[in-house]
Amino acid sequence: MSSFAAVHNVMDYGAIADGRTKDTVAVQAAIDAATKDGGGFVLIPAGKTVVVGTIYLKDYVTLHVENGATLLGSPDIGDYAEDTHKNMYKNEPHMDRCLIFARGAKSFAITGKGVIDGNGHPKNFTNKTGRPMLIRFMECRDITVRNITIQNPAAWASAWLYCDEIVVEGIRIHSRVNHNGDGLDFDGCTNVRVSNSSFDTSDDSICLQASRKDRPCKKIVITNCTFESKWAGMRIGLLSIGDFENVTVSNCTFTNIQDSGLKIQMNEGGSMRNMVFSNLSMKNVPRPIFMTLCQQRACDDAPEEMYPMGEIRDVSFNNIVADNRELDKNSAFFLTGMPDGMIKNVSISQVHFAVSGGGTKADAEREIKEYTLETLEGWWPEFYRVGTLPAYGLYARHMDGLSIDNFHVETSSTDERPPFGFDNVAITSLTNVFANGKPIKN
Numbered sequence: 001m002s003s004f005a006a007v008h009n010v011m012d013y014g015a016i017a018d019g020r021t022k023d024t025v026a027v028q029a030a031i032d033a034a035t036k037d038g039g040g041f042v043l044i045p046a047g048k049t050v051v052v053g054t055i056y057l058k059d060y061v062t063l064h065v066e067n068g069a070t071l072l073g074s075p076d077i078g079d080y081a082e083d084t085h086k087n088m089y090k091n092e093p094h095m096d097r098c099l100i101f102a103r104g105a106k107s108f109a110i111t112g113k114g115v116i117d118g119n120g121h122p123k124n125f126t127n128k129t130g131r132p133m134l135i136r137f138m139e140c141r142d143i144t145v146r147n148i149t150i151q152n153p154a155a156w157a158s159a160w161l162y163c164d165e166i167v168v169e170g171i172r173i174h175s176r177v178n179h180n181g182d183g184l185d186f187d188g189c190t191n192v193r194v195s196n197s198s199f200d201t202s203d204d205s206i207c208l209q210a211s212r213k214d215r216p217c218k219k220i221v222i223t224n225c226t227f228e229s230k231w232a233g234m235r236i237g238l239l240s241i242g243d244f245e246n247v248t249v250s251n252c253t254f255t256n257i258q259d260s261g262l263k264i265q266m267n268e269g270g271s272m273r274n275m276v277f278s279n280l281s282m283k284n285v286p287r288p289i290f291m292t293l294c295q296q297r298a299c300d301d302a303p304e305e306m307y308p309m310g311e312i313r314d315v316s317f318n319n320i321v322a323d324n325r326e327l328d329k330n331s332a333f334f335l336t337g338m339p340d341g342m343i344k345n346v347s348i349s350q351v352h353f354a355v356s357g358g359g360t361k362a363d364a365e366r367e368i369k370e371y372t373l374e375t376l377e378g379w380w381p382e383f384y385r386v387g388t389l390p391a392y393g394l395y396a397r398h399m400d401g402l403s404i405d406n407f408h409v410e411t412s413s414t415d416e417r418p419p420f421g422f423d424n425v426a427i428t429s430l431t432n433v434f435a436n437g438k439p440i441k442n
Contacts (some may be wrong), residue, residue: 005062006040006108008033010050011086019049022074022187027052034061039107044069044114053079057102057110065114065148071223072117073099073134073154080132085161087133088187088211088239090300090395095155095180097132102140109144120154120178128399131178141165151175156182157201160189162215164229168194175201176230182207188215188242198226204235204263210242210270211299227254232263233285236273238298238380240265240310244272254282260290261322264315265381269307275315282322288353289317291335292381293343294371306373312337313344321352325412329358332389337398338370339424347396347403357411359392364417366390391421403429410436 008030011017027050034040039060044050046068053074057063065071076078080097087095097135099118102108110116112239120133125131134153137143138161146167150157151174154371160166166189175181181202186192187209199205203228210217227233233254236244244266254261261282266272282288294314297303306344324331337343368386369375375385389395393409396402402425419435433440 006034006037007043007411008040009043009045011045015050017045017048017050019051019072021051022053022079023050024052024055024074024079026098028055029056030378031048031058033063044071044112052099054081054084054098055100057100057108058105060107061201062109062111065110065112065116067113069112069114070117071114072286073119073132075119077125077132079131079141080130084136085138086251086300087135087159087433088161088209089298094127094130095133095313096131098134098136099132100135103138105140107142108140108442109142109146110148111146113147115149115151117151118153120152122178124155126177131156131180133159135159137161137163138162143167149166149174152177153181154178155180156185158184159185160184162188166191166192169196171197173197173201173205175198179203185209186217186220187211187239188217190219192220194222194225196224200228204232205229206234208236208247209239209243210244211239211301213242215246216243218243218247220247222249222349223251227252227257229257231259233257233261235263235265237265238267240268240270241307244275246274249280251279254280254285256283257285260287261285261385262289264291264312266310266312266324267292267294267307267381268298268302268360269310271311272312275309277317279319282320284324284326285322286324286327286331287334287383288320288322289333289335290383291343292371293337293341294376294381296376296381298380309338309341316344317347318349320350323354324353325356326354329363329392329415330388331355331357332392333394334383334389335396335399336371339398342398342400344399345401346399347390348407351407353393353407353409355392355409356409357392357415359415359417361416363388364390389421390417391419392417393419395421396425397423399425401426401428404433405429406432408434
C-alpha cells in the first residue's frame, strides 16, 4: 500500500471480524468514507475473518485484503441485495445476486495476498434458494484485481459487464464447491489484460462474451496462466449478440479439462475475427480446439425470433502441444460451421498431438449430426450432441479456407479412423502433416 494513501481499517468502522458476526455495515461504511475522501484503501486486516453480505465498491477505492485475512460471504441468501443487475444467460435467474458489486464506478481495485471466500457450499445455497455470484462489475472502467485468492463462490466467481480498461494479475481462483463455477467472465468488455494467474473451476475458467450488439468484446490479452476445469479452459462466445475482435491468448497450460481447452462458439448473430492462440500446452484435454458456428438463443434478453447466422473468420492457432493418451477415443480437434455458415480463414500450425486411439471402422463411417435447432433442442452446441467423430486427430467441416502446417498426431493403440476428416472444407494448405511418423499427402 502507498504510505500516502488514506487507510480505512474496517475495524475502525465497527467490524467485529470474528468469522461469525456480519460486518456488512462496517465494511460499506469504510468504502463510503474512502470514496468520499477522494479515494483510499479499505483494509481487511491480517488474521481476521470479516463476514459480509452484498457490498458496493465505488470510485477510487482499493479493497485490500491483507495476507492472512479473509473476506467471507454470508451463508444467508437474505444478506444478498437484489439491485445488482442479473445473470445474462437464459433460464438461470438463481445466479442474479452477488457478493461484491459495482455499477458505473471508475478507478477502483481489489488487492492483497488474502482470500475472498464466497462461502458458496450447497448447504448454504442451491438453485432453489439462489446462488449468488461472488463479483459483478457493470459499466465500470479502470479496474485492477491483483494477487488475491478468490474461492468457493456459490456460482460464478466473477462477471464483468460492459467494462473498459481491466487488469487482472497474479490471482488464484478456486471454484469447486458448487456448480457453474466460472472464473472470469468478460461480457462486452474492452482493453482487458489477464496474466500470471491460475484457475481451478467447476465450469469455464475464462469466458469472453458479448450479450449486447453495441458492446463488443475486443482488445483482450490473456497470457501466462494455468487452467484446470470441469468444463472448458476458455470459452469464447455462446453469448454472442455482439462482436469479438483482436484477442490473443499465449503461454498458457491446460490440465485435466473435462470438456475443451479452447471452446469457441458463435450462435447469436455476432462476428468474430482477428484472434490468435499460441504457445499452449495441454494434457488430458479431450478437445484442444472445439469451434462451432450455428444458431441458438443463449441470452436472457434474446428476442423470440432466431438470430441470423453469424461469422467466424481470420483465426490463428500455433505452437500447441496436447497429450491425450490417458483419455478415450473422443479426443480430437473439432471445427464445424454450417452449410449456410462457413468458418473462414483459419490456420493451424506447429501442433504435436498424442491420443489413445481405439476408434473402430464403424466410427470411421459415422455421419455426425449438424448443429441444427433440432439437434440443439433449445440448448448449447455441446460435443455430446454429435458424439464420436470419424477422425482421431482433427475433424473439420463447412470451412472456407483452412490451412494446416506441421501437424503431428500419434496414437497409443490402433485406430481404424483416418487421422484427419474434412467435409465441405476448402483447404488452402496441408503441409508437413504426419500420423504416427508417416507423412500424409493432400
